[in-house]
Amino acid sequence: MAPNSESRQTRSEVPEVVISRLPQYVRILNRLLDDGTQVVSSQQLGEKLQVTPAQIRKDLSYFGRFGKQGRGYSVSDLLDRLRQILGINSPWNVAVVGVGRLGRAILSYPGFNPDGFHLVAAFDLNDSVVGETVGGLTVRKMDELDRVVQSEKISIGIVAVPVEYTQNVVDQLVACGVRAILNYAPITPQVREGIRIRNIDPVLSLQSMTYYISED
Numbered sequence: 001m002a003p004n005s006e007s008r009q010t011r012s013e014v015p016e017v018v019i020s021r022l023p024q025y026v027r028i029l030n031r032l033l034d035d036g037t038q039v040v041s042s043q044q045l046g047e048k049l050q051v052t053p054a055q056i057r058k059d060l061s062y063f064g065r066f067g068k069q070g071r072g073y074s075v076s077d078l079l080d081r082l083r084q085i086l087g088i089n090s091p092w093n094v095a096v097v098g099v100g101r102l103g104r105a106i107l108s109y110p111g112f113n114p115d116g117f118h119l120v121a122a123f124d125l126n127d128s129v130v131g132e133t134v135g136g137l138t139v140r141k142m143d144e145l146d147r148v149v150q151s152e153k154i155s156i157g158i159v160a161v162p163v164e165y166t167q168n169v170v171d172q173l174v175a176c177g178v179r180a181i182l183n184y185a186p187i188t189p190q191v192r193e194g195i196r197i198r199n200i201d202p203v204l205s206l207q208s209m210t211y212y213i214s215e216d
Helices: 008-013 016-034 044-048 054-060 076-086 102-109 141-153 163-175 202-213
Strands: 092-095 118-123 137-141 154-159 178-183 194-201
Touching: 008 076, 016 044, 016 054, 016 076, 044 054, 092 102, 092 141, 092 163, 102 118, 118 141, 118 154, 137 141, 141 163, 154 163
Parallel strands: 092 118, 092 154, 118 137, 154 178, 178 194
Antiparallel strands: none
């Protein structure tokens, strides 16, 4: 079954942990392609991703049949299909809300464009920041959000505002038609069904690691 023939129900049934691994597959496959590798086995992929070959095969089986038994996977074909499954075979326009220290770092990071994520607009709640140029973008007022989201066809928002403003900013993005949000504030905003949100909190990640290295 080709990825573009998946039903919506099938897509929704794929475990989130599987979806979270697919971008890692894409990254590894890109490196293999750059190195001139044409065919890769599930064993080789598993070694690079530190998962078992059986897990690789199980992950891919959610999306159809890939490769041929005993012959491995065509790196370029598998990469193309995974990019299609993830929806990264075409570019996405992204807005950043919050141009403090974190927002400035995000806007200055060069790694988004090569992977198809184009930062096309920046907004801030603080009028003293509005009008500055950061990462090649002019910081706009929040009351321009709806117009710019529509005119720039923005589907994704990155939120880097203080915690007390986060829920309101998320609500505004959703009201403007933004369908996916990456949130850096140490809070879990509430969103309606159908909106995808990911919360990035380094402190929580550190706390989950100390469990493994702390003594009883």
